[in-house]
Amino acid sequence: MPSYAELINQPDLPSLAGTRYIWHRDEVQTSRLLFYLRVVPTCIGLIPAHMFRDKVASIMFLYLQHSNEKVTSASHSVMVSFLSSGNDADQDDRTALKEQLIFYYIKRSLEDYPGVTPFDGLASGVAAIVRHIPAGSPAILFCIHSLVVKAKDLCDSAKVQGKSLWRSWEESTEPCKKTLDLLLRLIFLVDIQSFPYLLKELAELVTLLPKEGQDVLLDDMHAHVAESDDVTRKPVLVSWLQSLSYISSQSSHSESLSKATNASSVASDELTLNRTMARL
Numbered sequence: 001m002p003s004y005a006e007l008i009n010q011p012d013l014p015s016l017a018g019t020r021y022i023w024h025r026d027e028v029q030t031s032r033l034l035f036y037l038r039v040v041p042t043c044i045g046l047i048p049a050h051m052f053r054d055k056v057a058s059i060m061f062l063y064l065q066h067s068n069e070k071v072t073s074a075s076h077s078v079m080v081s082f083l084s085s086g087n088d089a090d091q092d093d094r095t096a097l098k099e100q101l102i103f104y105y106i107k108r109s110l111e112d113y114p115g116v117t118p119f120d121g122l123a124s125g126v127a128a129i130v131r132h133i134p135a136g137s138p139a140i141l142f143c144i145h146s147l148v149v150k151a152k153d154l155c156d157s158a159k160v161q162g163k164s165l166w167r168s169w170e171e172s173t174e175p176c177k178k179t180l181d182l183l184l185r186l187i188f189l190v191d192i193q194s195f196p197y198l199l200k201e202l203a204e205l206v207t208l209l210p211k212e213g214q215d216v217l218l219d220d221m222h223a224h225v226a227e228s229d230d231v232t233r234k235p236v237l238v239s240w241l242q243s244l245s246y247i248s249s250q251s252s253h254s255e256s257l258s259k260a261t262n263a264s265s266v267a268s269d270e271l272t273l274n275r276t277m278a279r280l
Helices: 004-008 027-046 049-063 069-083 088-111 119-132 138-160 175-186 195-208 211-227 234-279
Strands: none
Touching: 004 049, 027 049, 027 069, 049 069, 049 088, 069 088, 069 119, 088 119, 088 138, 119 138, 119 175, 138 175, 138 195, 175 195, 175 211, 195 211, 195 234, 211 234
């Protein structure tokens, strides 16, 4: 494989004066790298951690944001294969490197989602993180938090664009829906140590949504929990959903009272003004 520096700098070839080399527009080089990125997962267990760090990781991160979806998907596959790989000879170094790389992997993947980052690649990467990283790792917590922040931003964007997101939720293919579905899937994938943090983050996200969104998402969560046969998590989730539903209903009730109070205040002010005008 060529080095990172060789990929982003102009190759040693004659070029027109004044032209600038743009690495992601080099189709020949992109084809070569696509071949390498597809081969790496087949022998990932034979690549030492230090070699993956020094040679492969930087190229994988570079091509995570390539405009060619095949190359981007191949880069996600490299990350997934590395996260799921094991090597007894350097297991500790490998685990430490996995946790280090996750922070930048999630950041770089979400930067260009939706758009360049394919959802399937992102979803497979997130699933590999929660399955193969040690329980309670800060890398898992960072992944959860980043997804929640992204979901909130995407829902806000859909609202600004005037899309009827919640009315056609079941049939929706919006990035916001896909991200929230991924978070709901994590409820049954994430380790027990990270589980409470995921519930806390989801609860905060739900309370920030409009009432219509809260109702839709709570119904979706109830359906997921009802279908589950996880005897460890299900009792906790039932209790958590009851509390969350109560908080949602109370916030709605408070909002209604606030609107009624404001309306009463306005009416009272108008009445006082009318009396004053009558006296004058």
